[in-house]
Amino acid sequence: GAGVSQSPRYKVAKRGQDVALRCDPISGHVSLFWYQQALGQGPEFLTYFQNEAQLDKSGLPSDRFFAERPEGSVSTLKIQRTQQEDSAVYLCASSLGDRFMNTEAFFGQGTRLTVV
Amino acid sequence: SQQGEEDPQALSIQEGENATMNCSYKTSINNLQWYRQNSGRGLVHLILIRSNEREKHSGRLRVTLDTSKKSSSLLITASRAADTASYFCATGPFTTSGTYKYIFGTGTRLKVLA
Known part of the structure; x- marks a missing residue:
């Protein structure tokens, strides 16, 4: 597609x-x-x-958060045993270059997660 | 933690006026990017300025970068109601130890009144 696509747009858990x-x-x-x-x-x-x-996972808040990108394209962020403090918008971005290149990062629309 | 800080936190102007937002950061960078975010939406990339550049233009946008003061400014000329959004600067990329990340500021909420 033309841009970064995220799904679902909204999730209530x-x-x-x-x-x-x-x-x-x-x-x-x-x-x-x-x-x-x-x-x-x-x-x-x-x-x-x-x-x-996965070269850096230092920002993951706890071991309940897990991300993968097995074939180098699509990525999945998994959150186990969701807590109310996990409620947020989760944004994905991609960039053409690797970490040694100065290229723009383009964001998707995000997934708004609400934990009730 | 966020290393960038936008100033002001909120700005309200009349349509047709210019809007200026500032971003200050703490550590050395390779580039700085500005993004716009409409309420409930994703981040839209506006402009990237590299550390060896001082000024860049894109349409009604003008970005300056002063690496000696660790600051950048975003100027939107002849603002429109559609420019109402939050604006973020993102500094980086930080590439130590294999990482590659941009760090965002807290944003400036711009409201353009028709």
Whole structure:
């Protein structure tokens, strides 16, 4: 597609439920990022992939958060045993270059997760 | 943690006026990007300025970068109601130890009154 696509756009989960959020990056983009954005705040970095390799997961808030990009394109962010504090917008971005290149990062529309 | 801070936090202007937003950051960067976010939507990329550039234009947007002061400004000329949104700067990329990430500021909420 022309841009970064995320699904679902909205997700309501009961506390304790597992969720999976999908990101389709721009075709051919090497780098993929996940960010978490709380209401009224700027996006906070979660994790970074270069192709299929997860090179940085330092921003994942707990071991309930897990991300993968097995074939170097589509990525999934999974949250196990969701808690109310996980409620946020989850943004995915992709960038053409690897970490040594100065290329723009393009974001998807995000998935708004509400844990009730 | 967020290393960028936008200033002001909120700005309200009349249609046709210019809007200026500033971004300050703490550590050295390779580039700085500005994004727009409409309420409930994703981030739209506006412009990227590299650390060796001082000014860049795109349509009604003008971005400046002063690496000695660790600051950038975004100027929107002849604003329109459709420019109402939150504007974020993102600094980086930080590439130590294999990582590659941009760090966002807290944003400026711009409201353009018709």
